[in-house]
Amino acid sequence: MNYAKLPLGEKLRLIRKEKGLSLENMAHATKSSVTVLSRIERGQIECGEEMLARIRKFLDIERAPLLEHELETFRSRLLVMYDHSLAKRDTEARNMQNEFTPILDLPFELDLIMLYRVIEARMLCMVGNFDDAEANLAKAEECIEELCEETRHIFHYTKGSFHAASVGEERYALKHYLAAIDLCNEKIKTPAPLLMYAGLMYFTLCKPYQAIRYFEQAKDEYRGDRTIVWAPQMDINLASCFIETGELDKAKDLLDTALAHSRSVNDDIHIGITIGLLGMINEKRGELDEAIKQYQHSLTYFQDVSHTYGYYNRLYGLCNIAICSYKANKRSQSTEAANEGLNIANSEERKEPSFAIIFEACLALLALKDGKPDEYIESVAIPYLVKNLRLYEARTFCDELESYYKKKGSMKKANAIAAISRDIYKEILSSDISEK
Numbered sequence: 001m002n003y004a005k006l007p008l009g010e011k012l013r014l015i016r017k018e019k020g021l022s023l024e025n026m027a028h029a030t031k032s033s034v035t036v037l038s039r040i041e042r043g044q045i046e047c048g049e050e051m052l053a054r055i056r057k058f059l060d061i062e063r064a065p066l067l068e069h070e071l072e073t074f075r076s077r078l079l080v081m082y083d084h085s086l087a088k089r090d091t092e093a094r095n096m097q098n099e100f101t102p103i104l105d106l107p108f109e110l111d112l113i114m115l116y117r118v119i120e121a122r123m124l125c126m127v128g129n130f131d132d133a134e135a136n137l138a139k140a141e142e143c144i145e146e147l148c149e150e151t152r153h154i155f156h157y158t159k160g161s162f163h164a165a166s167v168g169e170e171r172y173a174l175k176h177y178l179a180a181i182d183l184c185n186e187k188i189k190t191p192a193p194l195l196m197y198a199g200l201m202y203f204t205l206c207k208p209y210q211a212i213r214y215f216e217q218a219k220d221e222y223r224g225d226r227t228i229v230w231a232p233q234m235d236i237n238l239a240s241c242f243i244e245t246g247e248l249d250k251a252k253d254l255l256d257t258a259l260a261h262s263r264s265v266n267d268d269i270h271i272g273i274t275i276g277l278l279g280m281i282n283e284k285r286g287e288l289d290e291a292i293k294q295y296q297h298s299l300t301y302f303q304d305v306s307h308t309y310g311y312y313n314r315l316y317g318l319c320n321i322a323i324c325s326y327k328a329n330k331r332s333q334s335t336e337a338a339n340e341g342l343n344i345a346n347s348e349e350r351k352e353p354s355f356a357i358i359f360e361a362c363l364a365l366l367a368l369k370d371g372k373p374d375e376y377i378e379s380v381a382i383p384y385l386v387k388n389l390r391l392y393e394a395r396t397f398c399d400e401l402e403s404y405y406k407k408k409g410s411m412k413k414a415n416a417i418a419a420i421s422r423d424i425y426k427e428i429l430s431s432d433i434s435e436k
Helices: 008-018 023-030 032-040 049-059 068-086 090-105 110-126 130-141 149-164 168-182 192-204 208-221 229-246 246-263 270-285 288-299 308-326 331-345 353-369 376-387 391-408 411-429
Strands: none
Touching: 008 049, 023 032, 023 049, 032 049, 032 411, 049 090, 068 090, 068 110, 068 376, 090 288, 110 130, 110 149, 130 149, 130 308, 149 192, 192 208, 192 229, 208 411, 229 270, 229 288, 229 331, 246 270, 270 308, 288 308, 308 331, 308 353, 308 391, 331 353, 353 391, 376 391, 376 411, 391 411
């Protein structure tokens, strides 16, 4: 049944039945007769404005959209609230929320009810209420095939963001982001942030080539406008991919642009991230001393580890210093960075096991260099990092371990590590994101 096209009288009958009210009750409250009201519900006579107002009051649906133009206005206003939530204008979105609760009294308006539930889920995520958000999304998913394309698009975009907020659910997030993109058409425009989030999920899943495709599409949406907040972030995202694919000159050009933009607006977070990535380029080029200087400079922007940005960017910076200093034979610097990183990753306030294992592996590399046998890297670190999709880091340790065994003359072990490294490269090059 096409619920949206129900006659007005049938809508009134369904609401009355849902509320458990009789025609006699309604006739008394509206100063009408059972016969007249029955004929209105069956569509045999028109319902005038005055009578409709009395019926609305009796059914307690005075603000509910019943007529076609009311439904169109209601949906438009819902989409305004959605735009506020996308733009993280939390106060504006919450101020509108009570305006839309009357739709819950109209069981036949399934699409609008689910659109409201999905947008409410996004707002719940914004305040960290993921349990209620998940419940709302589950209700919408149960009837997803009955919803219009626009509502399904918004559902998938929101469900993607829900999964993206949880570590380890990147595959689910990407699945929904791609479904949202597939539903875009002439009416439903593809939002640049959605393209960027799909790229971020691909990059997190260690698929830099696929990530580049979506990052470039996102950047095209904003081409020519360098004042937007997304500009440095998109350049940084693309540069990160190009570093992993070995296109260092492209990465350098993007990072120079991002750094100039970030400095012009005193954006310390992006300044620090960009300087760290410039260090990665120098490390890839073998300019290890310069890379270490840039990594250390980057850390000055991330002193406060009580905030998420400071916490993770400091860990990444210390990881880069520990490994790069190891390559440069600067033992004390490598040890100092690894120990600081290990303390942060194992702190009582916030634990980050992936980084803890990376720093333990850095210390294990130093032990190997001192001639102290240590199986930690190959038996613990590399399997863990591969399983948890830290493929870039796993590849780095494979390269260092393979080099160590070759120098030692242990070709059997070197070849075994080389085989693991080849599998990692294949995974990075693959477009497959199926469950492992």
